[in-house]
Amino acid sequence: xxxxxxxxxxxxxxxxxxxxxxxxxxxxxxxxxxxxxxxxxxxxxxxxxxxxxxxxxxxxxxxxxxxxxxxxxxxxxxxxxxxxxxxxxxxxxxxxxxxxxxxxxxxxxxxxxxxxxxxxxxxxxxxxxxxxxxxxxxxxxxxxxxxxxxxxxxxxxxxxxxxxxxxxxxxxxxxxxxxxxxxxxxxxxxxxxxxxxxxxxxxxxxxxxxxxxxxxxxxxxxxxxxxxxxxxxxxxxxxxxxxxxxxxxxxxxxxxxxxxxxxxxxxxxxxxxxxxxxxxxxxxxxxxxxxxxxxxxxxxxxxxxxxxxxxxxxxxxxxxxxxxxxxxxxxxxxxxxxxxxxxxxxxxxxxxxxxxxxxxxxxxxxxxxxxxxxxxxxxxxxxxxxxxxxxxxxxxxxxxxxxxxxxxxxxxxxxxxxxxxxxxxxxxxxxxxxxxxxxxxxxxxxxxxxxxxxxxxxxxxxxxxxxxxxxxxxxxxxxxxxxx
Amino acid sequence: xxxxxxxxxxxxxxxxxxxxxxxxxxxxxxxxxxxxxxxxxxxxxxxxxxxxxxxxxxxxxxxxxxxxxxxxxxxxxxxxxxxxxxxxxxxxxxxxxxxxxxxxxxxxxxxxxxxxxxxxxxxxxxxxxxxxxxxxxxxxxxxxxxxxxxxxxxxxxxxxxxxxxxxxxxxxxxxxxx
Numbered sequence: 001x002x003x004x005x006x007x008x009x010x011x012x013x014x015x016x017x018x019x020x021x022x023x024x025x026x027x028x029x030x031x032x033x034x035x036x037x038x039x040x041x042x043x044x045x046x047x048x049x050x051x052x053x054x055x056x057x058x059x060x061x062x063x064x065x066x067x068x069x070x071x072x073x074x075x076x077x078x079x080x081x082x083x084x085x086x087x088x089x090x091x092x093x094x095x096x097x098x099x100x101x102x103x104x105x106x107x108x109x110x111x112x113x114x115x116x117x118x119x120x121x122x123x124x125x126x127x128x129x130x131x132x133x134x135x136x137x138x139x140x141x142x143x144x145x146x147x148x149x150x151x152x153x154x155x156x157x158x159x160x161x162x163x164x165x166x167x168x169x170x171x172x173x174x175x176x177x178x179x180x181x182x183x184x185x186x187x188x189x190x191x192x193x194x195x196x197x198x199x200x201x202x203x204x205x206x207x208x209x210x211x212x213x214x215x216x217x218x219x220x221x222x223x224x225x226x227x228x229x230x231x232x233x234x235x236x237x238x239x240x241x242x243x244x245x246x247x248x249x250x251x252x253x254x255x256x257x258x259x260x261x262x263x264x265x266x267x268x269x270x271x272x273x274x275x276x277x278x279x280x281x282x283x284x285x286x287x288x289x290x291x292x293x294x295x296x297x298x299x300x301x302x303x304x305x306x307x308x309x310x311x312x313x314x315x316x317x318x319x320x321x322x323x324x325x326x327x328x329x330x331x332x333x334x335x336x337x338x339x340x341x342x343x344x345x346x347x348x349x350x351x352x353x354x355x356x357x358x359x360x361x362x363x364x365x366x367x368x369x370x371x372x373x374x375x376x377x378x379x380x381x382x383x384x385x386x387x388x389x390x391x392x393x394x395x396x397x398x399x400x401x402x403x404x405x406x407x408x409x410x411x412x413x414x415x416x417x418x419x420x421x422x423x424x425x426x427x428x429x430x431x432x433x434x435x436x437x438x439x440x441x442x443x444x445x446x447x448x449x450x451x452x453x454x455x456x457x458x459x460x461x462x463x464x465x466x467x468x469x470x471x472x473x474x475x476x477x478x479x480x481x482x483x484x
Numbered sequence: 485x486x487x488x489x490x491x492x493x494x495x496x497x498x499x500x501x502x503x504x505x506x507x508x509x510x511x512x513x514x515x516x517x518x519x520x521x522x523x524x525x526x527x528x529x530x531x532x533x534x535x536x537x538x539x540x541x542x543x544x545x546x547x548x549x550x551x552x553x554x555x556x557x558x559x560x561x562x563x564x565x566x567x568x569x570x571x572x573x574x575x576x577x578x579x580x581x582x583x584x585x586x587x588x589x590x591x592x593x594x595x596x597x598x599x600x601x602x603x604x605x606x607x608x609x610x611x612x613x614x615x616x617x618x619x620x621x622x623x624x625x626x627x628x629x630x631x632x633x634x635x636x637x638x639x640x641x642x643x644x645x646x647x648x649x650x651x652x653x654x655x656x657x658x659x660x661x662x
Contacts, residue, residue: 019625209622
């Protein structure tokens with residue numbers, strides 16, 4: 001078994017047993033939902049319904065109802081798409097990359113982060129689909145035989161790569177999430193008493209029985225899926241950035257885009273995880289599983305990726321001057337001092353300055369401050385996409401066609417609507433699904449649970465097996481108990 | 485034909501592992517272990533082979549790479565060669581860089597879904613399948629060892645039960661199953 005240093009805070013606080021972990025995670029599902037859940041759900045539902053109404057209006061009337069014009073052919077739709085895809089990057093990053101690095105703290109957050117990913121990618125996918133105008137012809141993006149037209153889809157186009165990247169990412173994330181959920185659905189199936197939930201959970205659990213061979217396969221499948229999902233995460237946002245980077249628009253045509261977009265995606269994704277989990281841990285009384293140590297680690301990720309984003313902004317700025325391309329230089333001067341200066345400076349403040357505050361330990365361990373910064377980062381990352389997209393195209397090569405973009409109320413309605421739909425999904429998830437991976441948490445109880453971690457070794461099983469070479473269970477355990 | 489099966493329940497994974505080791509050392513075959521989470525190190529003790537799903541994932545992935553390569557070669561080079569910006573691509577190799585992203589995505593798509601489907605089929609876990617764990621507590625905090633009398637013909641049920649009692653078992657159940 002993995003041995004963790006005694007001076008690290010335990011990952012599971014409180015003196016939990018296996019049964020108590022099951023209880024803590026299943027209780028909020030089995031009990032009646034608190035009033036706050038209904039209030040939040042009602043608010044989210046109203047916003048979602050309004051958003052769906054706006055989408056229907058758009059589909060019925062045409063994308064002329066957006067605030068686009070001849071110069072600015074892409075604005076809130078693609079901004080929102082990139083924003084949502086970015087948010088959708090944290091889930092798989094947490095569960096896949098952190099699994100490969102054997103980061104055990106991921107276990108408290110991976111389930112809900114993956115749920116967030118899947119719902120965020122749904123929301124992202126909405127925008128390219130509705131911007132086609134004729135949604136029902138959306139399947140034309142797939143390479144279908146030629147009676148649908150005279151050509152195949154263009155495999156040289158980053159927009160088509162996006163189709164493959166987003167659909168692969170969505171479906172693989174969904175499978176990864178569901179495979180982890182199956183054993184936990186089985187736990188719920190074997191606990192719930194009422195007939196209808198029992199029936200539902202027994203269908204959802206696929207008849208999982210927890211045999212030794214099942215677990216052997218489970219672990220390998222998780223590992224291989226993590227290995228596949230890790231490059232996938234990086235490829236998806238790289239490809240999203242190619243939508244811009246392969247064009248000839250000053251401000252888009254930069255080779256720095258793929259790493260810069262991926263870092264930005266992780267940055268905003270972790271911020272969204274913080275926003276959601278800080279509320280969820282309180283509402284569902286999971287403070288023993290998601291606590292300061294987890295929040296601090298995520299804040300460090302936010303700090304690092306935020307710094308990468310900051311460096312990328314400055315590099316971009318420098319290169320626009322150093323390249324000697326006057327159009328490129330103008331695009332950046334215009335960003336900072338032109339009519340969209342407020343968007344640029346909001347982006348700079350939210351994304352470059354705010355994560356640097358995380359160097360201060362008391363701040364990154366403060367839950368209120370974290371919550372505040374997570375909102376700031378999400379706003380900043382929305383502005384980043386808006387700045388990149390709109391400020392680069394609103395003044396193009398031909399000054400006579402320079403223009404401004406003003407969002408219509410449909411733009412705003414659809415954007416808010418996707419936030420509403422996202423929260424409808426997420427609240428349903430928090431209500432009916434095990435929000436922590438019960439089975440995985442039990443595997444770290446003995447190595448990182450508060451009662452086991454610093455207790456003297458009572459089992460005395462030093463000789464267990466070939467996987468545990470070298471590290472004895474709790475030899476260090478009794479020496480250092482200062483973190484109780 | 486029915487046979488006698490003994491279910492021995494433990495409340496700790498390490499106790500079960502030590503127990504299993506003891507039984508196996510005496511020559512008793514442990515048919516299966518049901519647990520709420522993976523018990524690391526139990527597989528070699530009770531003789532569970534490592535899964536070969538990883539190899540399958542590789543094969544599915546290679547299939548995806550091949551399909552993507554052949555598909556794009558047919559679409560973009562063979563069936564309808566595209567002339568983009570006056571730069572026609574007459575061969576696959578001329579244009580390979582543009583095909584890398586889709587090839588990669590399709591490889592991952594096939595490997596992940598192929599492996600996931602194989603995993604579900606091999607585990608016999610599909611929507612609507614009945615669960616086969618002997619006790620509902622094995623998905624919560626109990627660990628159950630299954631011993632089949634037909635695989636342990638050298639021992640009587642009483643001998644096995646006596647041995648089990650010396651391993652820290654908390655409940656023993658004997659059932660007739662088909």
